[in-house]
Amino acid sequence: HPNVGLFNHLKGISVINGDLKSLSPKVRAYVEENVDLCKPEKIHICDGTEQENNHLLNLMQQHGTIVPLPKYQNCWLARTNPADTARVESKTFISTEKRAETIPTTKEGIKGTLGNWISPRDMDVAIKDRFTGCMKGRTMYIVPFSMGPVSSPLAKIGIQLTDSAYVVVSMRVMTRMGQAVLNKLADGTDFVKCLHSVGIPASGFVEMASWPCDPERTIILHRPQNNEIVSYGSGYGGNSLLGKKCFALRIGSTIAKREGWLAEHMLILGVTNPTGKKRYIAAAFPSACGKTNLAMMTPSLPGYKIECVGDDIAWMRFDNNGQLRAINPENGFFGVAPGTSNSSNPIAMKTIFKNTIFTNVASTSDGGVFWEGMEDEVDDGVKITDWRGKPWVKGESNTPAAHPNSRFCTPAKQCPIIDPQWEAPEGVPISAILFGGRRPTGVPLVYEARDWKHGVLIGAGMRSEATAAAEHKGKVIMHDPFAMRPFFGYNFGDYLEHWLSMEKKSTNLPKIFHVNWFRKGSDGKFLWPGFGENSRVLDWILRRLDNEECARDTAIGLIPKAESLNLEGLEGKVNVEELFNLPKTFWMEEAYAIEKYFNEQVGMDLPLIIDQELKKLKKRLIFS
Numbered sequence: 001h002p003n004v005g006l007f008n009h010l011k012g013i014s015v016i017n018g019d020l021k022s023l024s025p026k027v028r029a030y031v032e033e034n035v036d037l038c039k040p041e042k043i044h045i046c047d048g049t050e051q052e053n054n055h056l057l058n059l060m061q062q063h064g065t066i067v068p069l070p071k072y073q074n075c076w077l078a079r080t081n082p083a084d085t086a087r088v089e090s091k092t093f094i095s096t097e098k099r100a101e102t103i104p105t106t107k108e109g110i111k112g113t114l115g116n117w118i119s120p121r122d123m124d125v126a127i128k129d130r131f132t133g134c135m136k137g138r139t140m141y142i143v144p145f146s147m148g149p150v151s152s153p154l155a156k157i158g159i160q161l162t163d164s165a166y167v168v169v170s171m172r173v174m175t176r177m178g179q180a181v182l183n184k185l186a187d188g189t190d191f192v193k194c195l196h197s198v199g200i201p202a203s204g205f206v207e208m209a210s211w212p213c214d215p216e217r218t219i220i221l222h223r224p225q226n227n228e229i230v231s232y233g234s235g236y237g238g239n240s241l242l243g244k245k246c247f248a249l250r251i252g253s254t255i256a257k258r259e260g261w262l263a264e265h266m267l268i269l270g271v272t273n274p275t276g277k278k279r280y281i282a283a284a285f286p287s288a289c290g291k292t293n294l295a296m297m298t299p300s301l302p303g304y305k306i307e308c309v310g311d312d313i314a315w316m317r318f319d320n321n322g323q324l325r326a327i328n329p330e331n332g333f334f335g336v337a338p339g340t341s342n343s344s345n346p347i348a349m350k351t352i353f354k355n356t357i358f359t360n361v362a363s364t365s366d367g368g369v370f371w372e373g374m375e376d377e378v379d380d381g382v383k384i385t386d387w388r389g390k391p392w393v394k395g396e397s398n399t400p401a402a403h404p405n406s407r408f409c410t411p412a413k414q415c416p417i418i419d420p421q422w423e424a425p426e427g428v429p430i431s432a433i434l435f436g437g438r439r440p441t442g443v444p445l446v447y448e449a450r451d452w453k454h455g456v457l458i459g460a461g462m463r464s465e466a467t468a469a470a471e472h473k474g475k476v477i478m479h480d481p482f483a484m485r486p487f488f489g490y491n492f493g494d495y496l497e498h499w500l501s502m503e504k505k506s507t508n509l510p511k512i513f514h515v516n517w518f519r520k521g522s523d524g525k526f527l528w529p530g531f532g533e534n535s536r537v538l539d540w541i542l543r544r545l546d547n548e549e550c551a552r553d554t555a556i557g558l559i560p561k562a563e564s565l566n567l568e569g570l571e572g573k574v575n576v577e578e579l580f581n582l583p584k585t586f587w588m589e590e591a592y593a594i595e596k597y598f599n600e601q602v603g604m605d606l607p608l609i610i611d612q613e614l615k616k617l618k619k620r621l622i623f624s
């Protein structure tokens with residue numbers, strides 16, 4: 001780095017990149033406050049340049065944090081500490097004066113599952129205990145980033161202070177990061193404050209560790225009142241790339257509540273039908289339920305085209321004409337690697353093998369990567385090393401080659417079907433919203449909400465099959481309302497009120513649907529082929545958007561009229577009867593389970609309208 005000027009110091013700490021004078025007074029005050037707390041040896045103001053990125057990649061290679069993947073162009077493999085491999089919900093907290101602002105009051109004796117609250121005082125103590133002097137001997141990176149295209153009026157800016165070079169290079173992929181953001185901040189624009197440290201394990205100074213972290217004291221804190229995020233102890237994913245879940249969803253949802261828009265855990269795709277008519281759809285599925293695959297679908301129906309705007313987060317607001325418009329606030333994809341293959345997602349496979357950071361995947365002796373699902377893509381004779389760095393042999397090793405939560409972190413612009421409007425400052429117009437999840441029984445392939453209120457009930461009642469956290473409990477059907485359960489920034493009851501309040505903003509509301517690719521027959525096999533065949537469901541949805549009479553009413557909502565789903569080419573392969581069967585007992589139990597969930601988890605915070613919608617559903621079911 002160029003020798004810095006004598007005066008480019010902050011209280012005796014050398015600024016090794018950038019110029020303190022380039023920081024707005026607000027940013028400089030935030031930096032100084034946290035330099036005092038964390039006591040870094042150096043400060044690096046990030047500019048987002050190629051040169052800076054290469055410097056950090058070299059630094060991480062020296063530390064052993066990443067290794068090059070010479071089979072691809074500018075790709076890297078990071079292996080984390082095995083104790084630091086995923087988001088940690090139990091250590092993620094939101095702080096407000098009153099607990100009820102953050103989480104609903106649950107029924108007596110019931111453990112809340114809609115977020116964790118911490119008092120402002122306990123948050124301050126937690127920070128002081130962990131951050132005091134935590135960056136001694138380290139460099140504090142100042143990461144100016146934008147969630148959304150810098151020029152978009154829907155974008156929001158953040159500053160992340162971090163001691164992790166891995167976070168800096170990842171944020172450069174996942175957000176718009178660098179000088180253009182600092183320039184925008186110069187006029188005093190406010191920013192979301194993000195403080196992060198990988199921490200120092202209580203066992204002492206392990207600076208030379210390739211993946212420093214402090215799992216025992218990991219904590220992820222949010223203070224929505226002053227747009228503040230503080231994360232300690234983890235270097236990974238949603239815990240450390242604070243622009244994603246912490247900012248774009250948890251803090252983002254509180255800003256959206258205040259400003260009258262929606263920050264959602266949704267993919268955004270553009271779908272063009274054979275006549276050339278294009279619509280955009282947003283879809284909320286729980287984590288690891290196939291949002292990336294749907295957002296990058298290769299449609300099986302001839303004449304259909306799918307283009308990708310985003311695979312995980314949507315910021316949506318009604319414009320002056322009452323049209324709901326969405327941006328993808330992210331700049332990259334941080335996708336689950338296992339299960340991604342040329343058969344499940346050929347577009348992803350065309351996106352990720354350049355300028356990408358892979359984390360906790362397996363590596364191959366020919367300088368590439370491997371994960372479960374890539375069996376057909378790896379040459380014979382290639383040796384595999386698992387995510388822990390141990391030799392791995394297919395059919396012999398009894399642990400996975402790649403960690404189940406291993407990820408690729410790849411620039412969105414590399415996606416061959418990235419939508420031409422993916423960075424449109426005003427966002428893309430949303431015509432339909434889909435809710436969905438893994439439902440092995442009872443739930444049909446697709447059904448349409450009767451109206452907005454009913455659609456909000458469908459979102460609130462979302463459930464999905466998950467692998468039980470506890471050992472040997474197999475699969476359980478978990479509630480995951482709006483696929484936002486781990487990401488609500490405030491009381492779910494208030495969130496529902498906020499969704500209901502959108503109805504008065506528009507006479508052109510998007511239609512709401514529920515989809516389920518995962519129903520199984522009595523033989524335990526999937527009833528629906530999924531993947532590109534899901535284009536048949538999108539086709540039906542688009543025809544409904546054109547008000548085609550291809551639906552019939554049922555107690556749960558509108559489902560395709562007989563013969564209205566295009567099954568050409570699937571003759572004899574799909575049992576439509578079973579796929580759309582609505583067992584009355586199943587749905588009575590489903591309605592009761594939703595009612596129980598609302599009673600136990602939302603209580604008095606449940607909006608009356610949602611309670612009424614649930615009662616209407618039950619009544620329709622009784623008389624169906």
Ligand SMILES: O=C(O)CSc1cccnc1C(=O)O
Pocket residue numbers: 085086087236237238239286287288312334335405
């Ligand atoms: O475990 C992590 O920190 C990654 S979680 C994640 C990453 C990208 C997109 N979605 C998610 C999620 O959990 O929904």
Ligand SMILES: [Mn+2]
Pocket residue numbers: 265287312
């Ligand atoms: Mn997600």
